[in-house]
Amino acid sequence: MKKSYLWTGLGMITLGLACFATAVFWNTPVDSILCGFSGALAVPGAMQVYKYIKWTKLETADSCQRHFEEEQIELRDERKEMLRNKSGHMAYTLGLLAAAVSTSAFSILGKLGIVEESASRLLILFLAGYMVFQILAGWVLYRLLDKKY
Secondary structure, three states: OOHHHHHHHHHHHHHHHHHHHHHHHOOOOOHHHHHHHHHHHHHHHHHHHHHHHHHHOOOOHHHHHHHHHHHHHHHOOHHHHHHHHHHHHHHHHHHHHHHHHHHHHHHHHHHHOOOOHHHHHHHHHHHHHHHHHHHHHHHHHHHHHHHHO
């Protein structure tokens, strides 16, 4: 296993601890966000370090090599690749649908006076921008991948 895997994990742990220390020692309005970042960085970093230690401490290099070969086979399995592509497309479609439904719901709530008009207008504009971004990103990425492959 590459040493860069270990260094990346240690770097993520360090950044996570730095975020946590910042949240604990300084009273800022973004303390809760910093705590979230600390967990989001430190836990995956610790898992990377654990994997590195686990796979470099094996008795034989053969079992480590066999593990990585099996992992590569799993990643390149055509059926699983097709399922990943389909699930990505479904998630993309569901995200667009959720944004469209949310836009309508906030519009109705704003007109009924349940949500303040300026807040609902801001949310509607944000969700509309998100939908446009998703559609454009999907189109551009499809074109780029179509040219590449």
